Amino acid sequence: MAHINNNQIHPDVRKLGVVVRKLVPEMSAKFFRRGNWFMRHFAQGHFPKDMNVTEHWAERPDGSRLRIIVARPLQPKPLATGVLWLHGGGYAMEIPEIDLSYARNVQAVSNAVVVMPDYRLSTEAPYPAALDDAYLALKWMNDHHAPLGINPEQLFVAGESAGGGLTAALTLYARDQGEIPIAFQMPLYPMLDDRPTVSSAVNDAPIWNTKSNDNAWRLYLGAAYRTDHVSPYAAPARATDYRNLPPTYTFVGTIEPFYQETLTYIKHLQDAGVAAHCDVYGGWFHGIDIVAPKTAIAKKATAAWQEVFKAATEKYYNQKAD
Numbered sequence: 001m002a003h004i005n006n007n008q009i010h011p012d013v014r015k016l017g018v019v020v021r022k023l024v025p026e027m028s029a030k031f032f033r034r035g036n037w038f039m040r041h042f043a044q045g046h047f048p049k050d051m052n053v054t055e056h057w058a059e060r061p062d063g064s065r066l067r068i069i070v071a072r073p074l075q076p077k078p079l080a081t082g083v084l085w086l087h088g089g090g091y092a093m094e095i096p097e098i099d100l101s102y103a104r105n106v107q108a109v110s111n112a113v114v115v116m117p118d119y120r121l122s123t124e125a126p127y128p129a130a131l132d133d134a135y136l137a138l139k140w141m142n143d144h145h146a147p148l149g150i151n152p153e154q155l156f157v158a159g160e161s162a163g164g165g166l167t168a169a170l171t172l173y174a175r176d177q178g179e180i181p182i183a184f185q186m187p188l189y190p191m192l193d194d195r196p197t198v199s200s201a202v203n204d205a206p207i208w209n210t211k212s213n214d215n216a217w218r219l220y221l222g223a224a225y226r227t228d229h230v231s232p233y234a235a236p237a238r239a240t241d242y243r244n245l246p247p248t249y250t251f252v253g254t255i256e257p258f259y260q261e262t263l264t265y266i267k268h269l270q271d272a273g274v275a276a277h278c279d280v281y282g283g284w285f286h287g288i289d290i291v292a293p294k295t296a297i298a299k300k301a302t303a304a305w306q307e308v309f310k311a312a313t314e315k316y317y318n319q320k321a322d
Contacts, residue, residue, distance in 0.1 A: 004205045004255050010283030012295040017206040017285055026211035029219055032092040033123050043097045050074075051104060058117075058140040066133050067118040068140060069096050070148065071103040073111065081112040081313045082141050082150035084134070086170070088161030088287070090191065090208075090216030091130055092122045101293065102160070105302060109310040113150050115141045119166070122219040127234040130220075134170045135177075142180050153317050156184045157246075158309075161208070161258075161287065162216070164190025164250065168236035168265065171245055181318035182246045186309060189252045189286065193237035193261040194221060194230055200257035208286035213257050237261050242272035247316055249277055249308045251301055253284025279304055 009017040024031075047053035052072045057065040073080070083106055087099040096116035103114035117137035120129035138157070145152040159167045164187030171185045193200070194217040196210075203210045218225045221234060232239035248269055252262040262278060269276035281301055289298045 004203065004285075008255050008283060009206070009285060010281070010288075010297050012297045013283075013285070013288055013292050016292055020206040020291075021204070024207070026209060026215065027090065027093075028212075028215050029092070029123065032090065032121075032216075032219070035089075035093045036095075036121065036123060039093075039095050039098065044095055046097065048100060048104075051100065053100065056140075058136050060132075060136060066136055066140075068137055069116045069118070071100060071107070071114040071116065072149065073107055073113070076149050077111045078149060079111075079151035079154075080149050081110060082145060082148070082152075082155045083112050083114045084138055084141055084155070084157045084170075085114050085116045086119070086134055086157070086159030086163035086166045087116065088159065088163045088191075088290075089121070090212065091127075091162040091166070091220040092216050094121075099160070099163070101290075102158075105306055106158075106309060109306045110313045112156075112313070113148050115148075122216070126222040127220050127224075127231070130166055131169055131173060131233055134166055135173060138170065138174065138180055138182075154183050154313070155180065155318060156186070156312070156316075157182055158186035158188070160188040160190075160290075162191045164188050165192050165236060168192060169233050172236055172239055173233050175244055183318045184248075184312045184316040185246045186249050186305065186312075188250055188305065189256065189258050190236075190250060190262060190265070191216070191258060192235060192265055194225070194235040195237070197257075197260040197264075199259040200261065203255075203257045205255045205257070205285045207291065208257060210257060237265060239268070242268045242274060245269060245272070245274050246319075247275040247312065249305065249312070251279040251281060251305060253286065253288070254280060254282050256284065256286040258286070277308075
């Protein structure tokens with residue numbers, strides 16, 4: 001994929017896309033760090049009044065603590081689906097509070113408790129810190145299912161962008177550990193492959209482009225960047241065995257860098273006998289549902305994943321790997 005022509009951007013967000021491309025030509029390590037400082041100072045701990053959000057802590061093996069926020073329904077019902085939601089930000093930026101709108105959308109269509117870890121970012125600790133935190137949060141959710149009102153037989157994992165990549169990495173890791181079964185995963189437009197693909201190699205689309213992608217992978221992988229020594233738990237596109245992974249849903253846009261790697265990932269799952277589906281949106285650039293949620297295309301994508309998510313809560317329950 002070469003230069004993205006403005007006419008390739010969906011009409012709903014074309015003007016926004018043109019502006020964003022000019023204002024943010026790339027996201028660098030400096031950009032990530034500044035963004036994190038801003039979020040920590042102005043967004044962390046500020047919870048919407050129309051949601052029941054609480055803060056919790058899980059202890060890491062080294063004695064430090066992982067911050068976790070939990071969004072529970074205002075009117076709790078028993079045996080809620082437990083949803084571990086992993087935020088995006090290129091593995092380098094953001095906090096779980098930024099994704100509370102996703103928790104709201106989950107709870108609009110299902111009886112669910114959404115657990116959102118503040119996993120370590122690559123600007124402070126590269127791989128495997130984020131994966132270790134994600135797995136710790138999964139174990140914490142499983143161990144605390146009773147006080148949280150979660151059905152231990154129905155644990156889901158989901159996230160968007162890097163959170164989608166971390167979702168795919170976590171389900172691989174959890175399958176191989178054999179401790180905690182996962183019933184369903186929803187890695188939305190996931191960041192899966194550190195290697196160039198036909199859609200990520202030369203891409204200057206709005207929000208997330210080739211330069212931003214390379215900068216993020218360089219931070220996340222550290223010395224392993226651009227080598228053949230990258231674990232599939234870091235970049236799930238490098239996995240060779242996709243058997244016994246949970247049923248999967250995702251969506252992706254045609255002009256964003258993750259287009260090809262997402263389609264390839266879904267194909268690998270299908271070939272391995274996993275129920276997997278990907279919706280594709282023409283002219284969708286990265287993160288439209290976050291930066292322009294009220295546009296028609298964003299509403300369409302959100303309604304589609306909500307429908308799939310609701311159906312998943314009605315039919316998918318934990319299954320032990322063979």
